[in-house]
Amino acid sequence: MRFPHDFLFGAASAAYQVEGAWNEDGKGLSNWDVFSKIPGKTFEGTNGDVAVDHYHRYKEDIKLMAEMGLESYRFSISWPRIIPDGKGVINEKGIEFYNNVINECLKYGIVPFVTLYHWDMPQVLEEQGGWTNKATIDAFLKYATTCFERFGDRVKHWITFNETIVFCSLGYLAGAHPPGIKNDIKKYFQATHNVFTAHAKVVDQYKKMKQYGEIGITHVFSPAFSVDDKEENKIAAYHANQYGIAWYYDPILKGKYPEYVLKILKEKGYIPDWTEEELKIIESSASKNDFIGLNYYQPQRVVINKDQVNPTYKNREDATGAPGNISFDGFYKTVKMDDKRYTKWGWEISPEAFKDGLKMLKQEYGDIKIYITENGLGDEDPIIDGEIVDVPRIKYIEEHLKVLKDAISDGMNIKGYYAWSAIDLLSWLNGFKKQYGFIYVDHNDNLKRKKKLSFYWYKKVIEERGESI
Numbered sequence: 001m002r003f004p005h006d007f008l009f010g011a012a013s014a015a016y017q018v019e020g021a022w023n024e025d026g027k028g029l030s031n032w033d034v035f036s037k038i039p040g041k042t043f044e045g046t047n048g049d050v051a052v053d054h055y056h057r058y059k060e061d062i063k064l065m066a067e068m069g070l071e072s073y074r075f076s077i078s079w080p081r082i083i084p085d086g087k088g089v090i091n092e093k094g095i096e097f098y099n100n101v102i103n104e105c106l107k108y109g110i111v112p113f114v115t116l117y118h119w120d121m122p123q124v125l126e127e128q129g130g131w132t133n134k135a136t137i138d139a140f141l142k143y144a145t146t147c148f149e150r151f152g153d154r155v156k157h158w159i160t161f162n163e164t165i166v167f168c169s170l171g172y173l174a175g176a177h178p179p180g181i182k183n184d185i186k187k188y189f190q191a192t193h194n195v196f197t198a199h200a201k202v203v204d205q206y207k208k209m210k211q212y213g214e215i216g217i218t219h220v221f222s223p224a225f226s227v228d229d230k231e232e233n234k235i236a237a238y239h240a241n242q243y244g245i246a247w248y249y250d251p252i253l254k255g256k257y258p259e260y261v262l263k264i265l266k267e268k269g270y271i272p273d274w275t276e277e278e279l280k281i282i283e284s285s286a287s288k289n290d291f292i293g294l295n296y297y298q299p300q301r302v303v304i305n306k307d308q309v310n311p312t313y314k315n316r317e318d319a320t321g322a323p324g325n326i327s328f329d330g331f332y333k334t335v336k337m338d339d340k341r342y343t344k345w346g347w348e349i350s351p352e353a354f355k356d357g358l359k360m361l362k363q364e365y366g367d368i369k370i371y372i373t374e375n376g377l378g379d380e381d382p383i384i385d386g387e388i389v390d391v392p393r394i395k396y397i398e399e400h401l402k403v404l405k406d407a408i409s410d411g412m413n414i415k416g417y418y419a420w421s422a423i424d425l426l427s428w429l430n431g432f433k434k435q436y437g438f439i440y441v442d443h444n445d446n447l448k449r450k451k452k453l454s455f456y457w458y459k460k461v462i463e464e465r466g467e468s469i
């Protein structure tokens, strides 16, 4: 069986991780331009000043994507490249750059799939409270509307936010991402609510503009499973899914927050500062979402936590999702299991959990259109006789595509797969040592691009529409 004709085979990137040109052509400072330069925050002080220079090499990169037969390229727009201070004058050079990227994609028949916010907020707004400041909501609405006005004639697939749980939890609980605040649970939940309000307003605005494309949001999809049949551990898994999935997916797809979490927040005094109007726009825009984007890498294996709750001062490595951490509220902890497979960064490799998780989503949210907006293997790719022989990545992606093929056969409404990542790029905290791409970037030879084994493999998969998977 082949993947359906309307299924998109894609690959993804993010502005801060690929573009570089951090201070060129009128771009304003982003929170990551500043945060990444604080000593100790990133591996060996790596940052996105140059990244892999996609800003200057996008034509070469998109040509390679076309050679791979890529049907769609998911990339993000840098807000401070469009509106340097986040809320004022539009930077026409920034508009020009993304028009060029979009037009280059269309030249090859590659569908542009655009993320409006992939973590790089204008520094001016971050300094004013970022997502904890409600003024950021309308600044984001203005930025999104500008993008719809300037690119919406050719871009018909929009993602508002990438992985809200990551930039909010690492920003306000772990302190590993901007603004680097540790253990502020009230600010964490406030930031998530303001993001959901911004999302709802932008969806509403997009529909009013009648551009007849589609819009949604991308969330982390990391379903939690108990390590055994003990009641306390099953309760831990339920709690983890309420905080990690329901809190994020319910307001988007059901238009309301999950009662289980609200009850606890009320008891602890963490209910966000919200207005009836905000709750109404979240409710009224829910039905206008066209899809949900899932970033699946791994499940969570959880047990009830009986240890002393340590503040969530994650260090750089464990802030990148490896198991072995206590939840910020101390309720559960994630664990490694002897019978599971893991990446070099300790992330579990489990297509089986992907399949089980997708079934959970369908039961909870029905037939909402799904794109897998990220999935891939972070690895230190083997180089043999000058060739990048990334067989583990081929195996990883093949196993997960097989799950999707079966899920679609079982009637799930899954319309695309975006491998993370199209090209090796800067990992926010891990520098360049953690590779995800089909295209290798040689940091010892002027960022020269080189096709990996997986480039040729994915090309064949796309040609055959996955028939041999």
Ligand SMILES: C[C@@]1(C(=O)O)OC[C@H]2O[C@@H](O)[C@H](O)[C@@H](O)[C@H]2O1
Pocket: 014, 017, 162, 163, 295, 297, 320, 321, 374, 378, 420, 426, 427, 428, 430, 434
């Ligand atoms: C933490 C980490 C990683 O480096 O492995 O998770 C997977 C992937 O998620 C993406 O949304 C991030 O933009 C990208 O940088 C990656 O980030």
